[in-house]
């Protein structure tokens with residue numbers, strides 16, 4: 587008698603037909619193979635809602651064959667090993683019709699070691715509730731300083747001491763050079779339009795969860811003092827969506843984009859919304 591998890595592997599195998607929920611097997615016909623290593627090879631024949639198990643040398647005629655070691659097999663039957671995980675670890679393979687094998691597997695009642703009785707089915711209490719928690723969190727020294735700057739109508743960036751690039755909103759480190767940013771620089775507040783995403787399908791506003799009105803323009807503005815890819819992302823005045831022109835450099839030919847200026851909110855709280863949007867500076 588070989589035991590795994592304190593359970594006799596032969597008992598787990600031999601009780602398979604009695605644990606088979608015949609009433610649920612209507613319409614299923616075919617043989618399923620179990621290649622369990624030193625615990626032998628078995629064929630489970632299902633027909634007319636009946637299941638018969640017999641040792642088998644040859645499993646070639648089976649719809650699907652599962653191959654695993656006895657310990658994994660017992661562990662899965664007891665719910666101590668996750669079948670999907672065992673497959674990922676290649677401790678269990680299924681050859682043939684995986685879908686059919688999956689549906690057969692669900693038709694077995696859980697194995698209970700001799701002497702253990704199934705717990706009576708009890709109705710579980712289910713509470714459906716959305717939990718909403720008011721939370722406050724620190725913005726940190728870097729983002730905090732940037733947000734405080736917005737309150738004072740200043741747009742701040744941090745410069746990388748190695749590559750010199752500016753990031754705004756600022757980051758504590760330059761992820762390209764993997765060094766800590768140290769220098770604060772005020773940029774803009776005016777700049778040149780470099781990119782425009784004309785948005786027809788609104789993602790929720792990350793701060794409020796509300797869906798924005800469409801279409802709106804998400805823009806990349808190259809604020810004065812910045813260069814190349816150092817664009818600042820914000821929104822464009824929706825009334826000016828069709829009036830702006832994007833800047834570009836193609837084959838050394840510079841085409842300037844529209845000049846934009848920020849429109850500041852009257853009551854600034856230290857939020858990215860302290861800039862309502864950018865608009866044409868004409």
Ligand SMILES: [Zn+2]
Nearest residue numbers: 746749760763
């Ligand atoms: Zn850098």
